[in-house]
Amino acid sequence: MNQFAIAIDGFDETDRRITGLTDSMRNDILRPAVREGAELVVDDARAHAPVITGAVRDAVGILAIELPTKDVALVSIGNLGGVLYFNWLVHGHRAGPRRLGNRRRWVEGNEFIQDAYANKCQEVQELVSQRVLEGIERELGR
Numbered sequence: 001m002n003q004f005a006i007a008i009d010g011f012d013e014t015d016r017r018i019t020g021l022t023d024s025m026r027n028d029i030l031r032p033a034v035r036e037g038a039e040l041v042v043d044d045a046r047a048h049a050p051v052i053t054g055a056v057r058d059a060v061g062i063l064a065i066e067l068p069t070k071d072v073a074l075v076s077i078g079n080l081g082g083v084l085y086f087n088w089l090v091h092g093h094r095a096g097p098r099r100l101g102n103r104r105r106w107v108e109g110n111e112f113i114q115d116a117y118a119n120k121c122q123e124v125q126e127l128v129s130q131r132v133l134e135g136i137e138r139e140l141g142r
Helices: 011-018 023-048 055-059 086-091 098-103 112-140
Strands: 002-007 060-066 072-079 093-095 105-107
Antiparallel strands (some): 002 072
16 A cells, blocks of 8 residues: 655645635535545556556555644555555565575566546645635635
């Protein structure tokens, strides 16, 4: 599982405006905004995932979203499809017979999920901040 943070720009101003909303309204604004931003990272991770059978690419998805307590939402992206070797590909592993112990060859991991977040970080933060402000305007306008 790979976890990353999405900072919501201007959250202090947003927080003052969102205090007039109920918790359920706040969650109705934040959860879809953060999910939409996380989907950008998932799409990029899928595009750069190692593909032999396509199982790893298809297994990449959003595992959990923790809404912000201050100005950061935590998103966990990882193996949704139950691919047993997923973590070996991401974090690396030793290859060869177990009887060799630590003499087995180390195979480097492919950090495609972290790379996807690095590629999309700015775009994700801008999108989430924009969606949160739009959601507040929509809720306050009702």
